Amino acid sequence: MSHRFQLLLSGLLCFCMISNAQYQSDTISGQILDEVQVVGHVKPSASRSTVPLQVMDSKDIARIGIRSIADAVQHFSGVTVKDYGGLGGIKTVSIRSMGATHTAVSYDGVTISDAQTGQVDIGRFSLDNLSLITLEIGQNDDIFQTARMSASAGALNLKTERPELKDSRHTGSVQVKAGSFGFFNPSLKYAYKFNDAFSCSVFGNWQQTDGNYPFTWIDGDKKTTEKRINSDLQSFNTEINLYGNFKKKGNINLKAYYYDSERGLPGAVVVYNPYSAERLWDKNFFTQFHYENPLNKQFSVQAQAKYNYTYTRYIDVGDKYEHGKQENRYSQKEYYASGTLLYTPLECLSFSLAEDLFVNTLWNNFPDCPSPERWTSLTALSVQYTGKRLTVTGNLLGTLITETVKNGETSADKKRLSPSVSASYLPFDDINLRVRASYKNSFRVPSFNDLYYSRVGNPQLRPERASQYNLGLTWTGSMDGLVPIIMASIDAYYNRVYDKIVAIPTLFVWKMMNMDETEAKGLDVNLAGEIHIRKQWKMNVSAGYSYQKAIDLTQSEKTKSYKHQLPYVPEHSGSGAVTLENPWVNFSYSFIFNGIRYSLPQNIPLNRMDGYCDQSLSLHKTFNWGKNSLRIQGDIQNITDQSYEIVHWYPMPGRAYRLSVGLKF
Numbered sequence: 001m002s003h004r005f006q007l008l009l010s011g012l013l014c015f016c017m018i019s020n021a022q023y024q025s026d027t028i029s030g031q032i033l034d035e036v037q038v039v040g041h042v043k044p045s046a047s048r049s050t051v052p053l054q055v056m057d058s059k060d061i062a063r064i065g066i067r068s069i070a071d072a073v074q075h076f077s078g079v080t081v082k083d084y085g086g087l088g089g090i091k092t093v094s095i096r097s098m099g100a101t102h103t104a105v106s107y108d109g110v111t112i113s114d115a116q117t118g119q120v121d122i123g124r125f126s127l128d129n130l131s132l133i134t135l136e137i138g139q140n141d142d143i144f145q146t147a148r149m150s151a152s153a154g155a156l157n158l159k160t161e162r163p164e165l166k167d168s169r170h171t172g173s174v175q176v177k178a179g180s181f182g183f184f185n186p187s188l189k190y191a192y193k194f195n196d197a198f199s200c201s202v203f204g205n206w207q208q209t210d211g212n213y214p215f216t217w218i219d220g221d222k223k224t225t226e227k228r229i230n231s232d233l234q235s236f237n238t239e240i241n242l243y244g245n246f247k248k249k250g251n252i253n254l255k256a257y258y259y260d261s262e263r264g265l266p267g268a269v270v271v272y273n274p275y276s277a278e279r280l281w282d283k284n285f286f287t288q289f290h291y292e293n294p295l296n297k298q299f300s301v302q303a304q305a306k307y308n309y310t311y312t313r314y315i316d317v318g319d320k321y322e323h324g325k326q327e328n329r330y331s332q333k334e335y336y337a338s339g340t341l342l343y344t345p346l347e348c349l350s351f352s353l354a355e356d357l358f359v360n361t362l363w364n365n366f367p368d369c370p371s372p373e374r375w376t377s378l379t380a381l382s383v384q385y386t387g388k389r390l391t392v393t394g395n396l397l398g399t400l401i402t403e404t405v406k407n408g409e410t411s412a413d414k415k416r417l418s419p420s421v422s423a424s425y426l427p428f429d430d431i432n433l434r435v436r437a438s439y440k441n442s443f444r445v446p447s448f449n450d451l452y453y454s455r456v457g458n459p460q461l462r463p464e465r466a467s468q469y470n471l472g473l474t475w476t477g478s479m480d481g482l483v484p485i486i487m488a489s490i491d492a493y494y495n496r497v498y499d500k501i502v503a504i505p506t507l508f509v510w511k512m513m514n515m516d517e518t519e520a521k522g523l524d525v526n527l528a529g530e531i532h533i534r535k536q537w538k539m540n541v542s543a544g545y546s547y548q549k550a551i552d553l554t555q556s557e558k559t560k561s562y563k564h565q566l567p568y569v570p571e572h573s574g575s576g577a578v579t580l581e582n583p584w585v586n587f588s589y590s591f592i593f594n595g596i597r598y599s600l601p602q603n604i605p606l607n608r609m610d611g612y613c614d615q616s617l618s619l620h621k622t623f624n625w626g627k628n629s630l631r632i633q634g635d636i637q638n639i640t641d642q643s644y645e646i647v648h649w650y651p652m653p654g655r656a657y658r659l660s661v662g663l664k665f
Contacts, residue, residue: 258284289306354378475487491523
């Protein structure tokens with residue numbers, strides 16, 4: 001039996017499972033309770049979670065004055081964000097030094113994929129349409145989800161805002177942002193209720209910037225002020241959501257999303273050569289479907305499907321090319337289907353079975369393009385016990401992958417079982433103190449670029465394997481009426497990654513190889529509290545600190561970085577925010593701190609990057625009349641005008657100003 005046939009059989013079994021569950025619903029429909037419609041998203045409890053969970057909802061985003069998803073994520077502990085400079089720079093997320101390829105990014109419960117590179121640029125998603133951002137490290141406690149959400153070391157989840165249409169048939173908002181370096185960003189949201197069963201929402205967002213910000217260049221004893229060149233960006237994204245509520249028959253959500261951008265790639269700052277002519281065009285369209293039905297008290301089903309198309313065009317002009325120009329074009333497609341069955345025989349005990357089947361393809365304009373095609377089947381079996389004191393979640397993920405290519409050598413098929421287990425325990429009745437522990441085994445498959453990129457790719461690559469251990473404490477309390485809520489958590493962790501994929505030089509060219517073994521030990525601390533100063537005066541305080549000792553354990557004669565800190569991982573990092581709400585103008589101060597890092601594996605002075613602290617101020621005021629509201633916000637970013645880099649030779653902007661005006665109706 002071929003592996004592709006096994007994949008199709010898995011998908012068929014998944015379909016039969018959901019169909020059979022639906023049949024069971026019809027036979028016992030008289031026992032189903034009347035439906036209660038819940039609008040919006042419930043904020044998850046970080047203190048009750050069995051794994052480290054960090055949450056930021058739309059109220060937190062507005063209160064702190066967060067400007068982008070990347071800014072929000074940098075306020076989470078244990079996270080490294082790579083930013084290649086400016087609004088148009090690509091931004092990727094790494095959890096606890098494991099690399100961006102081990103971090104899943106989901107949009108309304110469906111994972112976003114990039115089979116070509118294996119990592120997702122979070123800079124292309126708009127913050128204005130989100131209601132919730134969560135970061136989980138390890139296996140999520142929500143067992144009623146897709147199998148794909150179990151396949152990564154951690155996940156960044158983005159939830160879009162679902163409109164509330166209880167008292168009106170329509171609602172909407174208009175927002176305009178403008179600021180330094182030619183930044184201009186209008187957006188529009190509108191929602192309409194057709195009837196009791198159907199409603200829809202439309203969101204559109206356009207932004208531009210010239211990106212030519214000044215920066216300080218230090219060359220030995222010389223210090224000069226230069227200007228970033230070819231750093232412009234124009235992007236547009238829109239999405240349409242259709243919501244259907246069929247009461248006892250379940251509910252659906254159909255989404256269509258489109259993103260289009262053109263940007264300059266300024267490249268690394270090179271002495272005496274500021275010129276850059278690289279351009280990048282990105283187009284992305286996906287449509288996804290979600291169906292969910294609580295059949296009765298014991299059974300619930302959900303099904304999801306998605307089609308994704310991504311097109312990328314890259315151009316560079318220069319004498320180094322034979323015809324004076326190089327143009328690369330890529331297109332990738334994904335076809336995805338998922339089904340999940342949740343069974344709850346007892347109030348405290350739940351089981352779930354999820355099956356995902358998806359196909360990825362890639363085309364480029366290179367000579368003898370291999371045109372790889374990857375078929376993947378993921379099957380996740382989960383169990384959860386939830387008691388008054390103890391919560392335990394277990395998960396076993398089975399992976400089966402097979403690939404074909406039109407030209408060249410094909411990567412071998414891959415099979416693997418990946419277990420995870422986590423627990424949270426409340427030892428005392430009168431103190432809300434919980435102890436949590438977790439273990440997760442995961443692996444990441446080499447990307448198409450790793451395997452098949454011209455001359456560099458290596459079809460013999462093995463998947464990277466990762467083991468994660470976490471032990472932590474969470475506490476929630478209060479101090480009379482002055483401090484109604486305080487939340488604190490501390491987590492110690494140990495991670496190990498085997499067969500890490502790296503590019504190393506061979507006789508004539510660089511080649512992708514399984515070489516590295518890495519280890520990370522660390523500590524994440526989070527604290528948040530709300531202080532009621534007086535009537536209509538409230539202060540919110542939050543702070544996070546991370547210690548990461550992430551080292552290279554690869555041993556060979558050529559390795560000069562043994563037990564050196566991994567590139568771009570600071571040992572010490574942190575963030576914090578203080579907001580003051582009052583009857584006049586709300587105020588917030590926030591900072592993001594990163595300590596000393598190294599740009600290359602060897603921790604030598606030549607590769608050292610100084611630490612930095614990016615501080616921001618925000619003032620905002622909301623005027624309400626009737627059902628309408630007007631919100632005005634002014635921001636100052638990098639108030640000290642500090643020169644710093646997140647990625648070496650890619651300077652970040654200095655002091656910047658931004659004004660936003662938003663009207664809700």
